[in-house]
Amino acid sequence: MSFEAAMRLAIAQADRVKGTTYPNPPVGAVVLDSAGDIVGVGATEPVGGAHAEVVALRAAGERARGGTAVVTLEPCNHHGRTPPCVDALLAAGISTVVHAVADPNPVAADGAARLAGAGVTTVPGVLGAEVAGGSLREWLHKLRTGRPHVTWKVAGSVDGRSAAADGTSQWITSPQARADVHLRRAAADAVIVGTGTVVADDPALTARTPDGALYDRQPLRVVVGLREVAADRKVRNADSPTMLLRTRDPAEVLRALADRTDLFLESGPALASAFLRAGLIDRILAYVAPVLIGGPNTVIDTIGVDTLTQAPRWSYDSVLRVGPDVLLSLVPD
Incomplete structure (x- = not known):
């Protein structure tokens, strides 16, 4: 499956949970195995629950190792109510992370840089405008304007x-x-x-x-x-x-x-x-x-x-x- 096709599936997952994740953003994630086949999908759970990447990784299990994670928002790099999604991706052995929108939240940002530093290939900006004007529109606006x-x-x-x-x-x-x-x-x-x-x-x-x-x-x-x-x-x-x-x-x-x-x-x-x-x-x-x-x-x-x-x-x-x-x-x- 292409990165763009996988991102559209991730967008659908994010749209499905929009309105249920506050104060977290509605994020969708898809995990592809090393052959490019879908092995896990997920979306952000209500506050206190798992983030989208973790939900998708749980569904994928060991099939995630050597595979690709496609996420609508750059994986978070901080410990809030839940551990950083970057940690989960590294522990699962993901080799490539594709994201649509960079995380503008300074507390959670730089997940892609940390992944790259650990040897993970990162691909930013896939369908970024579509995600920024869709499921993440309101959340991004509030971060920008307060x-x-x-x-x-x-x-x-x-x-x-x-x-x-x-x-x-x-x-x-x-x-x-x-x-x-x-x-x-x-x-x-x-x-x-x-x-x-x-x-x-x-x-x-x-x-x-x-x-x-x-x-x-x-x-x-x-x-x-x-x-x-x-x-x-x-x-x-x-x-x-x-x-x-x-x-x-x-x-x-x-x-x-x-x-x-x-x-x-x-x-x-x-x-x-x-x-x-x-x-x-x-x-x-x-x-x-x-x-x-x-x-x-x-x-x-x-x-x-x-x-x-x-x-x-x-x-x-x-x-x-x-x-x-x-x-x-x-x-x-």
């Missing part, structure tokens, strides 16, 4: 409307798009809305399967605003914890959620615009349905743009079809 990564999820018509003139909005996007949102909720640390959304739509903000069952993992539900949230609102039920933040300041919201990594903003136009004005949105996920609605209910309020030269520019990270809809992923220029 704050959680904020994704604004917005769903609307092709002309930028979130509801018809009478307020009806269920549903603009397709079942496939809504299923994709629920999968992303299940991987997020928290889902954020404003009190206006709770009053108008009474969302549950849980992560649910297409048949309505709850996923095993649920995000923290965060409601932001000064209005009271009635006890009978769905966000007050027992399906998932809920945090009520009596503020309208996005910076205060991030301070309250500083121990989290991956925040999913699903608010209406007022709170989303406040986050945009504050420069605190790191990615936009826009689900665009092929429908024209018109009218006053736009997906965003004013963001301080009085003339076109003031408009913030974004770059397309990816463009995907989701059923009949289009999912646009954008990052700031």
